[in-house]
Amino acid sequence: xxxxxxxxxxDKSVQVKLVLLGEAAVGKSSIVLRFxxxxxxxxxEPTIGAAFLTQKCRLEDRVLRYEIWDTAxxxxxxxLAPMYYRNAxxxxxxxxxxxxxxxxKAKSWVKELxxxxxxxxxxxxxxNKVDLVTPSSSAAPPTPSPDGDDEPDDATATPGETPSAVAxxxxxxxxxxxxxxxxxxxxxxxxxxxxxxxxxxxxxVFTEIAKKIPIEHILASTRGSGRNGGPPGRPGGQQSGVNxxxxxxxxxxxxxx
Amino acid sequence: MDSHFDVVVFGTGLTESIAxxxxxxxxxxxxxxxxxxxxxxxxxxxxxDELTQWCSRIPPSKPNCCDYACKSQTGTVQSSRxxxxxxxxxxxxxxxxxxxxxxxxxxxRYGGFRLLDKAAVYSxxxxxxxxxSKEAIFKxxxxxxxxxxxxxxxxxxxxxxxxxxxxxxxxxxxPFIEFLEEVFFLNQDLAGTVxxxxxxxxxxxxxxxxxxxxxxQYLRSSGKYGPSPFLIGHYGGLxxxxxxxxxxxxxxxxxxxxxxxxxxxxxxxxxxxxxxxxTTPRFKISVDDVSEPIFADLIISSDDYLPQELLPVDxxxxxPSSSVExxxxxxxxxxxxxxxxxxxxxxxxxxxxxxxxHSTTQQSPANDDISTALIIFPPEARRQTNGVVTVLIEGEExxxxxRGKHILYISTPCLNLSSDANESLDPKDILRPYLMxxxxxxxxxxxxxxxxxxxxxxxxxxxxxPLSPKERVIISPPLSSHFATKGDExxxxxxxxxxxxxxRLPKGDGVESLWPPLxxxxxxxx
Ligand SMILES: Cc1cc2nc3c(=O)[nH]c(=O)nc-3n(C[C@H](O)[C@H](O)[C@H](O)COP(=O)(O)OP(=O)(O)OC[C@H]3O[C@@H](n4cnc5c(N)ncnc54)[C@H](O)[C@@H]3O)c2cc1C
Ligand SMILES: Nc1nc2c(ncn2[C@@H]2O[C@H](COP(=O)(O)OP(=O)(O)O)[C@@H](O)[C@H]2O)c(=O)[nH]1
Ligand SMILES: [Mg+2]
Numbered sequence: 042x043x044x045x046x047x048x049x050x051x052d053k054s055v056q057v058k059l060v061l062l063g064e065a066a067v068g069k070s071s072i073v074l075r076f077x078x079x080x081x082x083x084x085x086e087p088t089i090g091a092a093f094l095t096q097k098c099r100l101e102d103r104v105l106r107y108e109i110w111d112t113a114x115x116x117x118x119x120x121l122a123p124m125y126y127r128n129a130x131x132x133x134x135x136x137x138x139x140x141x142x143x144x145x146k147a148k149s150w151v152k153e154l155x156x157x158x159x160x161x162x163x164x165x166x167x168x169n170k171v172d173l174v175t176p177s178s179s180a181a182p183p184t185p186s187p188d189g190d191d192e193p194d195d196a197t198a199t200p201g202e203t204p205s206a207v208a209x210x211x212x213x214x215x216x217x218x219x220x221x222x223x224x225x226x227x228x229x230x231x232x233x234x235x236x237x238x239x240x241x242x243x244x245x246v247f248t249e250i251a252k253k254i255p256i257e258h259i260l261a262s263t264r265g266s267g268r269n270g271g272p273p274g275r276p277g278g279q280q281s282g283v284n285x286x287x288x289x290x291x292x293x294x295x296x297x298x
Numbered sequence: 299m300d301s302h303f304d305v306v307v308f309g310t311g312l313t314e315s316i317a318x319x320x321x322x323x324x325x326x327x328x329x330x331x332x333x334x335x336x337x338x339x340x341x342x343x344x345x346x347d348e349l350t351q352w353c354s355r356i357p358p359s360k361p362n363c364c365d366y367a368c369k370s371q372t373g374t375v376q377s378s379r380x381x382x383x384x385x386x387x388x389x390x391x392x393x394x395x396x397x398x399x400x401x402x403x404x405x406x407r408y409g410g411f412r413l414l415d416k417a418a419v420y421s422x423x424x425x426x427x428x429x430x431s432k433e434a435i436f437k438x439x440x441x442x443x444x445x446x447x448x449x450x451x452x453x454x455x456x457x458x459x460x461x462x463x464x465x466x467x468x469x470x471x472x473p474f475i476e477f478l479e480e481v482f483f484l485n486q487d488l489a490g491t492v493x494x495x496x497x498x499x500x501x502x503x504x505x506x507x508x509x510x511x512x513x514x515q516y517l518r519s520s521g522k523y524g525p526s527p528f529l530i531g532h533y534g535g536l537x538x539x540x541x542x543x544x545x546x547x548x549x550x551x552x553x554x555x556x557x558x559x560x561x562x563x564x565x566x567x568x569x570x571x572x573x574x575x576x577t578t579p580r581f582k583i584s585v586d587d588v589s590e591p592i593f594a595d596l597i598i599s600s601d602d603y604l605p606q607e608l609l610p611v612d613x614x615x616x617x618p619s620s621s622v623e624x625x626x627x628x629x630x631x632x633x634x635x636x637x638x639x640x641x642x643x644x645x646x647x648x649x650x651x652x653x654x655x656h657s658t659t660q661q662s663p664a665n666d667d668i669s670t671a672l673i674i675f676p677p678e679a680r681r682q683t684n685g686v687v688t689v690l691i692e693g694e695e696x697x698x699x700x701r702g703k704h705i706l707y708i709s710t711p712c713l714n715l716s717s718d719a720n721e722s723l724d725p726k727d728i729l730r731p732y733l734m735x736x737x738x739x740x741x742x743x744x745x746x747x748x749x750x751x752x753x754x755x756x757x758x759x760x761x762x763x764p765l766s767p768k769e770r771v772i773i774s775p776p777l778s779s780h781f782a783t784k785g786d787e788x789x790x791x792x793x794x795x796x797x798x799x800x801x802r803l804p805k806g807d808g809v810e811s812l813w814p815p816l817x818x819x820x821x822x823x824x
Contacts, residue, residue, distance in 0.1 A: 113548035118588070120554035122337050122541035124408060127533070157379055282532070283413055283523045285397060285406040 054097060054104035055256050059247075060126050061110070062154070063135035064146040065117045068169040071237030072135060073111050076247055081238050098251045105251045107131075126154065130259065131163045131250045138168040138234065141215040144224075151228055163253045165231040165246050168221050172236040174214040302579050303329045303553070304803060306594035308560070308603035311339030312536050312785065313774040315543035316792035317598055319403060321799055322550040324809045329592055330547060331585060335557035337541045339600060340364055340776065341788075343382040343534025343698070346375050346750050349629065352385070353752055362602040364776035365757045368725055373750035375631055382534030382698040383629050383752075387690050387707035388781045389414055389528035389672065390535070392519035395789035397529075400539065402813035408542035410532035412696055413524045416638060416671040419495050425640060425673060425739055428495040445488055452482040452492070456513040466506065474499055474509035494676050498782050500686045500711050502677050512782065528782065530670045532697040536785055559586040563597070563605055567770075580770050596803050597771045598795055608771050623758045625779040626725035628708040630733055634746035636691070636704055638668040640739060669695035673739075675732055685711040687732045688781055706748075708732055711779065712755070725753040765798065772798055 061069040074080050077096045098105045110129070115121045126132070134150050136143035147166060154164060218234060225232035231249050235242035307318045310332040322328045336342050344352060353369040375381065390396055390411070400406040418425040441449070460466055465481050472480075474497060478489035493499040496516050497509040519527030531538055548554055564582040579593035597608070675687040687710040694701045708729045730753075737745050758776060766772050772795055777784040793812055800809045 113545060114551075115545070115548050115554045117553070118555040118558070120556035122544060124533070124538060124541040124545065283411045283529055285401055285411060285523075285529075 054106040055254075055259055056106045056108055057130045057251075057254055057259070058108045058110065058128055059131040059133065059250070060129040061112060061133050061135060062116070062121075062126075062147075062150045064137070064140075064143045065114070067135045067137040067140070067143050068235075068237045069133075069135050070111050072133070072167065072169060072235060072243055072246070073109055075237045075240055075243045077109070079240065081240075083238070096247075098247055100248065100251055103251070103256055105254065105256070107247065126158055129154075129158055129162060130254060131165070132158070133165050133167055133246060133250070134230075135167045135169050136216065136221075137170050138216045138218075138221075139170055139173055139213045144168075144216050144221060148224065148228075151230065155228075161255055161258060163231070163250050164229075165233060165250050166221065166225045166228075167242070167246055168216060168218070168232075168234045169237060171234045171241060172238045175236075175241075301590050301592050303327045303592065303594045305329075305596045305598060305799060306331065306581065306583060306592065307598045308332070309339045309600035309774070310334075310337045310540055310544060310556070311600055311774070311777075312341045312540045312543070312788035313777065313791045313795070314339070314598060314600060315540040315547070316399060316403075316789055317774065317795045317799075318552060319405070319543040319547040319550075320792065320796045320812055322547040322552040323403075323814060324796075324800070325805055325807075326799070326803070328547055328552040329555065329594065330544065330552055331555045331558070331560060331583075331592075333557070333559055333603075336537075337544055337556070338385070338537035339540070341384070341386040341536040341540055341784075343384045343537030345378040346381055346383060346631065347378040349383050349385075349752055350374075353754065363759045364600075364602075367755045367757060368723065369752070369754040370726060371750075371752040373631075373748065375750050377700060380700045381631070381703075381705070382538065383631075383705060384534040384537055384698075384707065386536050386777070386784060387627075387629075387709070388535055388785055389530060389690065390785050391515045391782060392522035392527055392529055394515055394519065394786040395793075396539075396785035399789040399792075399813070402816075403543065403546060404816045405539060405542040405546055408545060409539055410697065411523075411529040412532065412670060414526040414528040414530055414670050414672055415668040417495070417526065417528075418671065418673050419491070420673065420675045420735075420739075428674075441488070445485065448483050449488060449492070452478065452484065453517065455482070456510055457517045458514075460510055460514070461507075466510070470507035471505045473503045474506045475502060477506040477509075490676060494674050494686060498674075498688075498780075500688065500780060501713055502684075502686075503713070512780075515782075515786075528672070530692060530696050534698045536788075539785075555585060555588060558588060560584075560603060561586055563603075563608065565608065565768075595770065596799060598774060598799070599771070600774050600776065604771070604773070608767065621759060623779065624712040624723065625756045625758070626710055626712055626723070626728045627754050627756060628706070628725065628729040628733055629750075629752045630706045630708070630748040631699065631703060631750040632706065632737065632746050632748050633703050634741065634743075635702065636693075636737075636740040637742045638671060638740065669693035673736060675735070685713045687729070689732065689736050690781065691736075706733060706736060708736070709779070709781065723755060725755050729753060765794070769802060 061073065063069050071081060073094060074082065077094050094107075094109045094111075096107045096109060098107055110125060112121060112125070115125070132154055134147045134154070136147040151164060151166070154162060221234075222232050224230075231246070231253065233242045233246050233249070235246060237243060304326040305318075305321055305328050307314050307321075307328060307330045310330065314330075315337070318328050318330045332339065334342070336344060336348060350371050353371040355369075400409065417428040419428060420426075455463065455465065469477055469481070475486075475489045475493050478484045478492055479486065484492065492513075493502070493504075493509065497504075497513045498516070499509050499512075516527050521527075523529065544552075544554065561584040562582075565580065566578070566582055567580055580595045581593065581597055583592040583594065585592060597604075670693065671691045673689040673691070675689070677684050677686055687708060690707040692698050692705045692707075694703065699705050710728065710732075712723060712728070733748065733751070734745060737748075756779060758779060765775070774791060774795060777787050777791075796812055
């Protein structure tokens, strides 16, 4: 807040581009849907149908406006465009705790990000679908839950998922928490286990990222002295850039004064 | 993967990408395939490393409408990833089909744009700035009153609907300069300046109609977003926009497969009855490393993907050399600062502007803020190819290179060449003198040697491709070489393709517009 007040732009929160990465079907889109709409849709690809979603995130001392880019399925055949991860200030790299191979994939994307992305990028590693391996009442009840809006577990597409006993549930886990945590610590990533289905851990991912974002750095680089110190989230909004959507005559008038 | 698609699109060039996005948004199930590991096809923006690879790529054995030849490259740069080099350098007119499409489709939100800072014409050893704005307050002392009136008359004509005007009758294919002299009595110098600086002719013989259309667009574009009529796309321009359209397609459900070889495209219709059965898919496609075959009912493709049997015979091979248009290109990276202050004197074209108040306060960026510039070298008899040489300079504020570096794109049409002269053309011989001239003109000290440079020829077969060799195959034509019109051309071609698909593969509920109204951004207020 101090930074905002200082810049004389109190009502505008800081915009942060956040991208999701990870193997297909680990639950990236579901995590976004949970975070943005507090919703979960089992067994179908949640279509986002928007260029990106925006979601405010309030902390004690700051307000962030996430611009969340989902892969739109382009990860399926490794066809993500450079535009996708360009200028991302945060990334959530997702794997599926019931699929060991998905963590290996996640590691290779973390490497890519560290090699190519903005050097200040904040990366969180999220082991998703913990509901499948947590024998708690909120997560994977053996019978349909009484409140009715929660589908039975076999409604999700994840193979092998018919948990009915604790032992069976735990055997689904292929990535031990400690192992992923150790990797995350070593690579300097935030780490969470999440369930888009129950909501467990999802909001934390985004609030912990928000705390770690070097907000002053972003402010300084986007409101610089007329030159672009750093890459903007959306260059269209830059003072040196042209916003095509803005009323054209406005630009012209601005020239007159 | 549910493998039956309505439309398969081959190639992620700008035209195909716009078409794919519009169809996906209209509810068509689209699969979009490119054998390259990058988006953008002939309009791609590449890193220097990728460009080096591109230069050493073996040309395809099958003749295509658009071929690249004589590629050569020298030098390397640090942090290759921080550069976006365009295979199709361009400026985007502020008012035109591409801008309209970018706004209507929402892709403008993905892209960033910068106004062209400076445009200049080379004239007797100097660079002279071209004024960017329109209408007539003539201030130049270099031009007589009579000439000003004549020029005024021409500008009025060119900004209107001249297509059916009597002045143009029987003259639309006349060389533009002759037209200016004959119909508007402009003297030779002024006619040349208008042709080079406003109409952006790349050849002295250019047809009047095309030059007039560009002049009109120039006049209508200036003032829309600022003094210059042109925008430069961030991160390498058209290649970045192609990625934006592809993302839009994906967001509406399109499937993307990049960097895989297309093994076969099989037409399953019986030869006697083209569209016998509407429930079974028409084409079966197999792609390397994708286990199941892909089925589709209609193909949109740049010509280089299609197997012989899906192309009409006359497209291939036997195109006479006269219908091949060759252009030479150079991409260079320099890391010394450029002295744009040398671009200060005005071209002897009257200041043209909307109102006098405006013209006096015309906002040009201070010289050290200049990040983009266009320099035009008029045709010179002593040099090899006799076309206009265009130099487009992009600096850090276009986000296509790191701070302190500049990218120079140089191009020229290769005119008046017999077919064997064509064989021996070396793009480096043609363009390096202009590269060094430009650097000399823009440098205060010693002339910097570029850190990286690449040269190539682009051969564009102008034999008119049928848009559609078969009812279910639509070919997207390659874009012309003109740096100021190809983006608009892509948008127009994509629109034509869109409506052809709607006609040939009707959707149950009908399709009313190319781009459905945009939804507001998802709301987030808590
Ligand atoms: C920041 C970043 C995020 C990524 N996120 C994902 C993701 O979420 N899911 C996913 O499946 N893949 C993603 N990729 C692509 C990933 O890097 C690899 O292409 C993919 O993992 C295949 O690896 P590989 O070892 O088989 O081949 P590699 O040898 O790594 O590459 C195979 C081919 O893909 C091309 N390629 C590499 N990166 C990209 C890219 N970003 N876009 C287009 N082409 C590329 C290479 O040029 C090469 O030709 C991402 C890449 C980057 C840089
Ligand atoms: N049980 C369970 N299933 C999940 C969870 N997250 C996603 N899924 C399911 O996993 C499948 C793939 O999810 P999706 O969000 O489309 O993954 P994406 O391809 O990474 O975007 C869908 O069937 C989801 O319903 C989760 O936390 N728990
Ligand atoms: Mg998804």
